[in-house]
Amino acid sequence: MSDATNVPFGPQHPVLPEPIQLRISLEDENVLQALPALGYVHRGIEKAGELNDFQQNVFLVERVCGICSSIHALAYCLAVESAMGLEVPKRADYLRVVWMELHRIHSHLLYLGLLAEAFGFESMFMEFWRIRERVMDLLEMTAGNRVIISVCTIGGVRRDIDAEQARTIREELPKVREEVQRLVDALLGDYTVKRRTAGKGVISGQAALDLGAVGPTLRGSGVAQDMRMAGYAAYSELQFQPVTFPDGDTYSRTAVRAYEVFQSMDLVLAALENLPEGELAAKFKGRPDGAALARVEAPRGELIYMVVGNGTKNLERMRVRVPTYANIPALLSVLPGCEFADVPVVTLSIDPCISCTER
Amino acid sequence: MSELAAVQGIERIEDAPLEGLLEAVRAYRDRRARFITATCLDRGERFEILYLFDEGLKTVAVRTFLPKGQRLPSITGVYLCGFLVENELQDLFGIEVDGLDIDYRGKFLVTNTFETPPLLKQTTCELRPTKEEPS
Amino acid sequence: MNLIQKARMKSPWILHFNAGSCNGCDIEILSCLTPVYDIERFGAVNVGNPKHADVLLVTGPVNRRNERVLRNLYEQMLDPKIVVAVGTCASSGGVFHNCYNCLGGVDKVIPVDVYVPGCAAKPETIIEGVILGLEKLAKMPAKPRPGRTSAEAEKVEAER
Numbered sequence: 001m002s003d004a005t006n007v008p009f010g011p012q013h014p015v016l017p018e019p020i021q022l023r024i025s026l027e028d029e030n031v032l033q034a035l036p037a038l039g040y041v042h043r044g045i046e047k048a049g050e051l052n053d054f055q056q057n058v059f060l061v062e063r064v065c066g067i068c069s070s071i072h073a074l075a076y077c078l079a080v081e082s083a084m085g086l087e088v089p090k091r092a093d094y095l096r097v098v099w100m101e102l103h104r105i106h107s108h109l110l111y112l113g114l115l116a117e118a119f120g121f122e123s124m125f126m127e128f129w130r131i132r133e134r135v136m137d138l139l140e141m142t143a144g145n146r147v148i149i150s151v152c153t154i155g156g157v158r159r160d161i162d163a164e165q166a167r168t169i170r171e172e173l174p175k176v177r178e179e180v181q182r183l184v185d186a187l188l189g190d191y192t193v194k195r196r197t198a199g200k201g202v203i204s205g206q207a208a209l210d211l212g213a214v215g216p217t218l219r220g221s222g223v224a225q226d227m228r229m230a231g232y233a234a235y236s237e238l239q240f241q242p243v244t245f246p247d248g249d250t251y252s253r254t255a256v257r258a259y260e261v262f263q264s265m266d267l268v269l270a271a272l273e274n275l276p277e278g279e280l281a282a283k284f285k286g287r288p289d290g291a292a293l294a295r296v297e298a299p300r301g302e303l304i305y306m307v308v309g310n311g312t313k314n315l316e317r318m319r320v321r322v323p324t325y326a327n328i329p330a331l332l333s334v335l336p337g338c339e340f341a342d343v344p345v346v347t348l349s350i351d352p353c354i355s356c357t358e359r
Numbered sequence: 360m361s362e363l364a365a366v367q368g369i370e371r372i373e374d375a376p377l378e379g380l381l382e383a384v385r386a387y388r389d390r391r392a393r394f395i396t397a398t399c400l401d402r403g404e405r406f407e408i409l410y411l412f413d414e415g416l417k418t419v420a421v422r423t424f425l426p427k428g429q430r431l432p433s434i435t436g437v438y439l440c441g442f443l444v445e446n447e448l449q450d451l452f453g454i455e456v457d458g459l460d461i462d463y464r465g466k467f468l469v470t471n472t473f474e475t476p477p478l479l480k481q482t483t484c485e486l487r488p489t490k491e492e493p494s
Numbered sequence: 495m496n497l498i499q500k501a502r503m504k505s506p507w508i509l510h511f512n513a514g515s516c517n518g519c520d521i522e523i524l525s526c527l528t529p530v531y532d533i534e535r536f537g538a539v540n541v542g543n544p545k546h547a548d549v550l551l552v553t554g555p556v557n558r559r560n561e562r563v564l565r566n567l568y569e570q571m572l573d574p575k576i577v578v579a580v581g582t583c584a585s586s587g588g589v590f591h592n593c594y595n596c597l598g599g600v601d602k603v604i605p606v607d608v609y610v611p612g613c614a615a616k617p618e619t620i621i622e623g624v625i626l627g628l629e630k631l632a633k634m635p636a637k638p639r640p641g642r643t644s645a646e647a648e649k650v651e652a653e654r
Contacts (some may be wrong), residue, residue: 011563018512018520019560035461039559041514042468044593046451047477051592063589066518066614082367110521129528136525147518147614212394212440230416293368293411293418304411306398308363321396321411329440355517358468469558469595477594 004032009343011040018354022347026340034335034343036328042358049318054080054288054309057318058153061305064320065356066147067110070103071298073152075305076318078232080154083292083309084284091278092156093234097271098169099143099151100233101264106135107299108257108264109180111351112187115254118344119196124187131179138169156281166272173265184258188251197251201334201346204248213330215301215323216260217350220253222246227297238270250349257299257351287313298323300351322356362407363400363422370417372409377429383421384434387412392419394438397445399452401480406454410434425454435460451478502548502574503632505537506624509547509571513564513600515554518614519581523551531617538624544570549627551620552606555583555596561603568604574634576607576627580620585609 004025011019019040025032045064049057061076062069074096081088113128136146142161143149151157161169187193203213208221218225219242226242228235243259245252288309295304301323308316327350338346366372375383387394392412400407406425411418425431431448433456434441446467448454453476456462469477512520526533527540541547544567556564568577579600582588587598600606607630610623 011560018517019563039466039468039557040563041512041554041557042559042595043514043555043557043590044477044595045590048590048593060589063516063518063583063613066516067521069516069518079368126529129525130530133525133528133530145614146616147522148516209391209393210438210440212438225416227416291363291366293366295368295418302395304395306366308400317398317400319396319398325396325443326440328443353517355515 003027007340009034009347011037018352020352020354020357022335022343024335024340024343029339029341031335031338031340031343034332036332038354038358040358041355045359046318046320050315053313054307054315055154057315059150061318061320062148062150064359065322065353067107067353068103068298068300068303068356069148070099070151071296071303072305072320073150074100074233075294075296075298075303076307077152077154078294078296079292079305079307080288080309082294083288083290083307084154084286086155086282086284088156088282089279090234090276092280092282094271094275095157095159095161095280096152096233097235097238098161098268099139099149099157101268101271102135102139102142103149104264104299105176105261105268106132106139108261109135111257111299111348112184112254112261115345115348116187118348119193121193124183127183131176131183134172134176138172141165141168153281155284156279158281160280161272161275166275169272170269173269177262177265180261184261188255188258194251196342196345197254197349198247198249200250200342201331201338201349202247202249203330203334207333208248208330211329211333212326213301214326215297215299216253216256217301217327217330219244220256221248227295227302230295232294232296234271237274238267240267250346253349287311288315300324300353300356301327320359322353322359324350324353324357327352328357361402362424363409366420368418369411370414370419372420372422375421375423377423377425377432380421380423381432381434381437384410384437387414387419387421388437390414394434394440397441397448399448399454399478401452401478403480406452408448430455430457432456433458433460450476452476453479499632503628505539506548506628506631507539507541507546508533508549508551508624509541509544509567510551511553511564511567513552513554513560513584514557514596515581515583516614519553519584519612519620522614522617523553523580523620526617526620531621533621533624536621536625544568545572547571548575548631549624550575550577551580551624552577552600553580553584555587555590555593555598556600556603557595557597559595561597564600564603574631576631576634577604578608578610578620578623578627579606580610580623581615582611582613585611588613 009022021037109132116124205221289311291308293306304321306319310316395411
């Protein structure tokens with residue numbers, strides 16, 4: 001490969017919100033090989049999780065990633081609860097669903113905006129983010145903070161959604177839905193957008209499974225696998241069917257996320273509709289002794305926490321496997337053969353979250 | 360020297376000796392299980408390593424024990440996507456992996472900065488005396 | 495206040511660097527650019543080139559690998575310049591205080607002018623922080639000050 005040109009893509013690049021470097025070898029305009037160089041955001045959270053008290057860890061794991069923070073907290077809490085054999089009150093389960101789905105809506109709208117910007121559709125980026133602010137307002141109203149909402153705690157949730165707030169959410173979401181619908185129609189129906197995304201970065205369902213891909217990357221290849229089907233929190237009691245698209249290209253992955261926004265809105269409304277009365281959090285004594293693994297569906301895919309307790313207030317081991325970590329091999333397998341100008345869009349199509357990946 | 364008895368959320372844990380590890384992993388590959396990740400625990404004299412797989416939303420695991428100082432065979436020949444986690448094992452636990460497909464040689468997440476690998480027990484993460492700026 | 499200083503106040507150009515942050519503050523900085531908060535009404539523009547920038551917004555506790563990148567960026571910026579540390583972990587390390595790969599705050603590496611609190615810092619707070627920094631920038635002489643000169647500026651100074 002003596003005539004190959006090596007191009008570093010990142011760590012500071014306008015389409016990447018975070019520092020990751022892809023070392024790309026090119027022949028003319030075609031990508032021959034891509035390798036990631038990580039480590040710019042590695043902090044050492046798995047070790048800090050052993051040094052902290054297991055209850056303090058809830059606040060630490062929320063800061064593994066700011067975009068899907070509450071889902072990290074949920075996964076950690078589920079793992080500790082299952083290690084301690086705690087029963088979570090029904091109301092807490094439903095409230096968790098409300099917050100997790102609001103979080104998913106904001107994360108997917110963020111992705112759709114960034115993707116629009118990556119192929120030069122700046123006004124659509126602004127529109128998606130303008131609508132996203134209304135979801136952020138709902139999060140701020142119910143949880144008191146916009147991004148890191150800190151609602152989960154071991155045994156349940158820390159805050160309640162009262163009737164007034166529930167009414168506001170019920171009134172606001174259909175309006176947001178209408179606006180998102182208008183934009184999604186524009187995004188998915190547009191000829192230029194199709195030219196930029198359809199057939200780019202194709203990965204077949206079997207290849208996606210073999211490479212361990214998860215979340216919208218896997219569902220965009222036609223594989224119906226979503227951890228919400230396993231029915232943690234209150235998902236088993238809500239009607240849930242995963243969204244899939246068959247083609248496995250950037251367009252399919254985007255469409256999965258776009259339709260998941262609507263699905264999440266339905267889930268929020270259904271959870272508020274069926275919100276049972278009761279306690280917010282189970283009281284508990286004792287410390288985790290024993291190991292547990294929890295798998296939940298974060299916006300980017302399956303998120304796994306494994307905790308190993310030893311009967312003291314510190315954990316023996318806290319293991320985090322995040323969705324982007326599983327999607328990187330799939331990304332590396334689709335980049336060879338792409339044109340260099342498509343690399344930003346294809347890279348963004350797995351919705352990479354580097355601060356998750358490196359912890 | 361303790362080991363995990365059972366893990367809530369993992370359907371079954373299958374023990375494999377170090378030399379039989381690749382066969383055990385290949386059996387999952389043949390059944391089309393999806394590789395999730397590997398998890399390592401520092402158990403004093405040895406490492407306890409769990410390879411997690413997904414079989415229809417159920418989690419199953421292959422476990423092996425690696426005495427400290429020995430080399431771990433790489434599973435990248437069976438599951439290519441294992442290269443990320445094996446590089447991480449090299450970095451954070453100081454385990455040397457044999458036959459790694461894409462090898463960052465211990466410079467994947469951290470750049471050789473610590474006296475002892477950071478995720479081992481009883482380490483204070485002392486910095487190595489710096490000679491020069493790492494390249 | 496001469497014309498150049500006035501112009502600088504009216505249109506600060508901002509460079510954003512993520513030094514190992516959790517993304518929370520970064521998406522809030524992006525939110526600042528979008529229609530609801532719209533910092534462009536203050537003339538602020540987000541640029542990618544450190545030589546063009548007056549304000550460096552840094553998020554994250556700074557880890558061992560990007561310490562050097564951060565110092566490089568700071569030294570490439572021309573004087574006068576201000577540094578705004580956005581978020582609790584950029585100010586003090588915050589929740590990452592006991593992480594082995596974190597240095598614990600931007601001020602361990604480069605001098606900081608404004609600390610913006612919050613985890614994640616809200617867009618309103620970030621805008622306030624930038625405005626506070628601009629007040630400081632207005633009082634700065636165009637020449638590099640002792641103690642915070644970049645290596646490059648020092649060399650130019652010596653050659654004069």
